[in-house]
Amino acid sequence: MRLIGVGMGPGDPELVTVKAVRVLREADLVVVPVMSADEVGRAEATVLAHLDHDRVQRLVFALDDRGGATPDRIQAWDVAADVVAEALRGSGSVAFATIGDPNVYSTFTYLADAVRERLPDVVVETVPGITAMQALAAHSGTVLCEGTESLALLPLTAGLEVFEEALTHFDTVVAYKGGRHLVAVREVLAKHDRLDTAVFGAALGLPDEQVGPLPTSAAPYLSTVIAPARRTTRGGKL
Amino acid sequence: MRLIGVGMGPGDPELVTVKAVRVLREADLVVVPVMSADEVGRAEATVLAHLDHDRVQRLVFALDDRGGATPDRIQAWDVAADVVAEALRGSGSVAFATIGDPNVYSTFTYLADAVRERLPDVVVETVPGITAMQALAAHSGTVLCEGTESLALLPLTAGLEVFEEALTHFDTVVAYKGGRHLVAVREVLAKHDRLDTAVFGAALGLPDEQVGPLPTSAAPYLSTVIAPARRTTRGGKL
Numbered sequence: 001m002r003l004i005g006v007g008m009g010p011g012d013p014e015l016v017t018v019k020a021v022r023v024l025r026e027a028d029l030v031v032v033p034v035m036s037a038d039e040v041g042r043a044e045a046t047v048l049a050h051l052d053h054d055r056v057q058r059l060v061f062a063l064d065d066r067g068g069a070t071p072d073r074i075q076a077w078d079v080a081a082d083v084v085a086e087a088l089r090g091s092g093s094v095a096f097a098t099i100g101d102p103n104v105y106s107t108f109t110y111l112a113d114a115v116r117e118r119l120p121d122v123v124v125e126t127v128p129g130i131t132a133m134q135a136l137a138a139h140s141g142t143v144l145c146e147g148t149e150s151l152a153l154l155p156l157t158a159g160l161e162v163f164e165e166a167l168t169h170f171d172t173v174v175a176y177k178g179g180r181h182l183v184a185v186r187e188v189l190a191k192h193d194r195l196d197t198a199v200f201g202a203a204l205g206l207p208d209e210q211v212g213p214l215p216t217s218a219a220p221y222l223s224t225v226i227a228p229a230r231r232t233t234r235g236g237k238l
Numbered sequence: 239m240r241l242i243g244v245g246m247g248p249g250d251p252e253l254v255t256v257k258a259v260r261v262l263r264e265a266d267l268v269v270v271p272v273m274s275a276d277e278v279g280r281a282e283a284t285v286l287a288h289l290d291h292d293r294v295q296r297l298v299f300a301l302d303d304r305g306g307a308t309p310d311r312i313q314a315w316d317v318a319a320d321v322v323a324e325a326l327r328g329s330g331s332v333a334f335a336t337i338g339d340p341n342v343y344s345t346f347t348y349l350a351d352a353v354r355e356r357l358p359d360v361v362v363e364t365v366p367g368i369t370a371m372q373a374l375a376a377h378s379g380t381v382l383c384e385g386t387e388s389l390a391l392l393p394l395t396a397g398l399e400v401f402e403e404a405l406t407h408f409d410t411v412v413a414y415k416g417g418r419h420l421v422a423v424r425e426v427l428a429k430h431d432r433l434d435t436a437v438f439g440a441a442l443g444l445p446d447e448q449v450g451p452l453p454t455s456a457a458p459y460l461s462t463v464i465a466p467a468r469r470t471t472r473g474g475k476l
Contacts, residue, residue: 149392152389152390166388
């Protein structure tokens with residue numbers, strides 16, 4: 001029994017690895033998380049660019065983690081884990097397709113934990129994927145880090161204080177999940193004189209993609225803000 | 239004239255994106271950095287798994303940045319930039335294949351700056367790639383971040399103090415380029431009670447791959463150390 005978390009990248013179907021495509025094709029069953037059973041999920045759209053529809057099963061799943069491990073959310077993960085465990089008992093391998101990278105803020109982590117409780121012998125593997133941070137950097141022409149620069153990555157669900165502390169101690173700071181906090185994020189960036197160089201992205205690789213300066217009002221939950229290191233050219237730090 | 243930095247991932251030829259393969263195949267010329275003209279470079283090995291040899295040109299290039307922007311290193315970048323600029327004048331597009339991601343501690347950043355000085359009209363693009371951090375996480379079964387955890391990424395060339403500060407303020411800490419400092423890195427991790435859970439990797443995806451606990455002696459320059467966040471199960475932080 002193998003459960004494989006496969007990174008589908010940020011949304012552009014071309015930004016998956018050759019390995020991810022092979023693993024999806026070889027898996028006995030491919031499971032995709034969706035918010036509701038009657039809509040195409042974000043990971044699913046990339047999966048379907050490389051795989052036949054009839055080998056893909058939708059799994060209704062809490063896709064964000066705004067609430068942390070609340071009883072309701074634990075129950076949702078448990079229901080999902082029951083479905084996957086049942087599939088694993090009948091199949092040799094189940095691939096769980098997840099946007100981004102399965103080891104970076106992915107619901108796969110919670111699913112794998114819950115499946116392990118049901119099937120202690122399950123082998124869990126992951127295939128890395130391109131993260132939103134990397135896709136936004138490439139799309140916007142932003143260097144994430146060079147030379148001796150440090151990079152901090154955090155979700156704004158951790159609080160604006162953590163974001164501000166990162167701006168103080170680190171060179172490049174990347175914040176996820178800040179859509180609803182954008183006005184406050186702009187204020188913190190301006191205070192640190194880093195608003196002008198900051199880059200915002202949402203729905204990367206999708207038709208409603210947004211890339212550019214930070215919007216002045218709220219934006220989608222799954223958004224990315226990059227505050228690049230202050231730099232001279234050629235690796236110098238300011 | 240287009241100069242495209244293409245991420246080749248950590249070494250495993252399957253860990254490149256579908257887009258990277260397409261861009262390499264469509265480029266008029268593919269350039270790969272090598273330490274010396276008579277050996278296959280690390281990025282080159284992955285390129286050659288997807289492309290004919292006769293479309294690939296080696297470029298002797300300073301691949302590490304241990305010395306920062308010293309006169310010798312600037313000269314090496316200048317020579318490389320002259321070669322690439324000359325190729326761009328004769329070709330529509332030149333793809334520069336680089337290990338990892340072209341926006342994450344990549345020599346592509348320096349090359350692009352130097353080419354822009356020579357050809358102000360050049361269009362510079364990048365295609366993201368899987369980083370060593372992600373490959374090591376997948377290979378070792380290490381979750382990089384979940385829930386509200388923060389992640390710090392830094393090169394140990396920035397100094398052990400920066401590493402220690404990151405361990406104090408951040409949940410997961412990833413350090414690159416620490417091969418020669420491993421004994422000191424072990425001491426700092428032990429002091430913060432994080433040596434037992436730390437993971438080490440070098441030469442990922444290559445025949446001489448190393449993955450496991452931190453070695454007790456020096457290791458290759460291009461190495462990765464992950465100190466995962468302290469966790470309970472299901473997203474809880476200790």
